[in-house]
Amino acid sequence: MATTDPPEDADSAVGGVGPVTGGGGVGPGTSIATTGSGSIIHVPRRTTLYLFSTKNLVGSALGLVGLGLFFTGVVTTLWPVVVVGLYLVGALITPGSQTYDLHSGWNPGDVRKALATQMKTINNRVPNDVVAKVSSIQDTILDVLPRVERLPAGSEDLYIVQRTALEYLPTALEAYLNLPKAYATLKPVEGTKTASQVLLDQLTLLDEKMHEVSDDIAKNDSDKLLANGRFLAEKFGRSELQAPASTTTG
Numbered sequence: 001m002a003t004t005d006p007p008e009d010a011d012s013a014v015g016g017v018g019p020v021t022g023g024g025g026v027g028p029g030t031s032i033a034t035t036g037s038g039s040i041i042h043v044p045r046r047t048t049l050y051l052f053s054t055k056n057l058v059g060s061a062l063g064l065v066g067l068g069l070f071f072t073g074v075v076t077t078l079w080p081v082v083v084v085g086l087y088l089v090g091a092l093i094t095p096g097s098q099t100y101d102l103h104s105g106w107n108p109g110d111v112r113k114a115l116a117t118q119m120k121t122i123n124n125r126v127p128n129d130v131v132a133k134v135s136s137i138q139d140t141i142l143d144v145l146p147r148v149e150r151l152p153a154g155s156e157d158l159y160i161v162q163r164t165a166l167e168y169l170p171t172a173l174e175a176y177l178n179l180p181k182a183y184a185t186l187k188p189v190e191g192t193k194t195a196s197q198v199l200l201d202q203l204t205l206l207d208e209k210m211h212e213v214s215d216d217i218a219k220n221d222s223d224k225l226l227a228n229g230r231f232l233a234e235k236f237g238r239s240e241l242q243a244p245a246s247t248t249t250g
Contacts, residue, residue, distance in 0.1 A: 052183035059091035111145060111165050122173055127185075127196055133203040134173070140210040141165050147217050157213045164206055172202050 050056055066083035069075045075082050115138045122131060141161060151158040176184055176199045184195040193201075 048183070048187075052180035052187065053096075054180070055091045055094045055096065057182070058094040059087040059089075062090035063087035112142065114170075115141065115165065118170060118173060122177070125177060126173075126199075130176075130196070130200055130203065133200060133207055134169070137164070137169060137203065137207050137210050140207070140214050144210075144214050144217050151217075157216055160209065160213050164210060168206055169203075172199060172206070175199070 063083050063086055066075070066079065066086040069082060070079035119131075119134065119138065122134060126134075141164065144161060148158055148161050176195055179195055187194060189195050190198050
């Protein structure tokens, strides 16, 4: 669900993906938003966020118009007031950046809807390679979902699928979507990597892990099939499973 209210604190606007971490330097004016177990995208502080926001860009553009009026002689002694006034008008009339919440409670029947909402939200808001990676992750989750429901409550695979669908994936996407677009695509946040590149790295890790889980679940199912075959062979034996031969009376 999207809202237009800015977060109380830009540093707390996003959470962290536990197992997805990255190395590299942290640029000035940024912090690392985390949950209990790890880090995600390096999150800029409020001042840096505002510098890249649409409000500041529109206000600055109108401020430059005020400077143009001064240099062309349209305004003279009051030009500082005109420049500041035009900047404030631009900043005030421009809508604030949206913030996103893509989390959902765990209910296997609702996971499909949550994943569809995530995809609908990111369309036309993230680079195409990010959309493709999210689609791959979601396809794997949807493929294993019917089998995951049969796993025991303490299963590691069940936990990973749950956390990926409802925590790791939406948190990574929210972290990116809640950044100003110019900041996310242009500002290096981890060494020379932009937020877009950091997000893609994290999604690649999640994609690889989902394929590992899918393989594990498939192997578990095949192991059960083989075990059941051995049980039947030991329990009944081939001869007992065969239908009795028909007899002919003369």
